[in-house]
Amino acid sequence: QVQLQESGPGLVKPSQTLSLTCAVSGGSIGSGYNYLSWIRQPAGKGLEWIGRIYSNSYAIFNPSLQSRLTMSVDTSTNQFSLRLTSVTAADTAVYYCATHYSHGGLDYFDYWGQGALVTVSS
Amino acid sequence: SFELTQDPAVSVALGQTVTITCQGDSFRYYSASWYQQKPRQAPVLVFYGRNNRPSGIPDRFSGSCSGTTASLTITGAQAEDEADYYCNSRDNNGYVVFGGGTKLTVL
Numbered sequence: 001q002v003q004l005q006e007s008g009p010g011l012v013k014p015s016q017t018l019s020l021t022c023a024v025s026g027g028s029i030g031s032g033y034n035y036l037s038w039i040r041q042p043a044g045k046g047l048e049w050i051g052r053i054y055s056n057s058y059a060i061f062n063p064s065l066q067s068r069l070t071m072s073v074d075t076s077t078n079q080f081s082l083r084l085t086s087v088t089a090a091d092t093a094v095y096y097c098a099t100h101y102s103h104g105g106l107d108y109f110d111y112w113g114q115g116a117l118v119t120v121s122s
Numbered sequence: 123s124f125e126l127t128q129d130p131a132v133s134v135a136l137g138q139t140v141t142i143t144c145q146g147d148s149f150r151y152y153s154a155s156w157y158q159q160k161p162r163q164a165p166v167l168v169f170y171g172r173n174n175r176p177s178g179i180p181d182r183f184s185g186s187c188s189g190t191t192a193s194l195t196i197t198g199a200q201a202e203d204e205a206d207y208y209c210n211s212r213d214n215n216g217y218v219v220f221g222g223g224t225k226l227t228v229l
Contacts, residue, residue: 037218047157047165047208049218060216096164100218107212108155108170115164 002027004097004113012091012120018084020116022097027111029078029099031055036073036080037100037109040093048093052100053080087120094118124148124213126221133227134199144192144209144221152211154192156185159206159223168207169194196226204228 008020022036029036038050051061053071061069070083084091095116098109126146134140144154153172157165167176169185182197192211196203209221 039220046223047210047220049210049220052216052218062217102212102216105151105212106153106155106171107210107218108167109157109165109210110167110170110176112164112166 002029002099002111004099004111006095006097006113006116008116008118010117010119012087012118013122014088014120015086018082018087018091018118018120020082020095020097020118022080022082022113024078024080024097024099027099029055029080033101033103035100035102037098038071038082039096039098039109040091041096041115042090042093050082050084050095052102089120092118092120124211124219126209126211126219128207128209128221128224130222131225131227133229134196135229136201137198139195139197140199140226142194142196142207142224142226144194144211145190146192146211146219146221147190148211148213148219149187149190149192151214154185154187154209154211156183156192156194157208157210158203159208165208199226199228201228 003025005023035052037052053059068085072081097113099111155170158168159165207224
């Protein structure tokens with residue numbers, strides 16, 4: 001059973017950088033047709049896909065966030081990282097990491113972390 | 123980018139059948155996946171592709187797609203099915219989009 005766990009600061013000041021890590025256990029992510037994606041959800045709102053990364057660091061980002069976004073992977077520890085720069089209150093959300101199957105016109109997220117609440121406030 | 127449109131809210135009587143829809147041009151070319159989210163919990167995948175239900179998901183959940191509309195049907199809705207439901211698809215650049223979500227109330 002694949003398990004994912006997000007970690008990182010729960011409070012970030014405006015204009016600073018949001019950094020989160022996703023630790024994956026019980027499976028090998030970023031191989032075959034499996035990516036690791038980040039998804040966020042502001043309180044009371046819907047899901048927004050942030051981007052995905054493969055084990056060779058190939059990544060695809062949401063165009064609306066691309067200019068502020070960095071993702072990385074450490075295959076030795078099976079950890080994935082997200083960095084979002086120049087944050088504003090609009091970036092306040094629960095951030096999830098999830099395994100992302102993508103092949104043949106089908107994309108789905110089958111395992112999810114519990115989510116990490118990040119609040120942007122001074 | 124593209125959009126996926128869902129009805130904000132749907133209700134169903136206990137034990138009856140309900141269909142939640144998701145509309146978008148991407149479904150002409152790409153498949154839909156569906157998620158159930160209960161308050162203060164992470165989403166759970168309940169159906170994906172043409173005919174795939176993850177292990178542990180009751181067989182009362184089924185999916186279909188016709189033209190630009192993907193559908194999730196719950197046959198014999200139970201009280202525990204009350205939740206928010208989201209669809210997702212992709213475009214030819216590999217970008218993923220979620221629908222706005224449908225809040226299902228079981229009466």
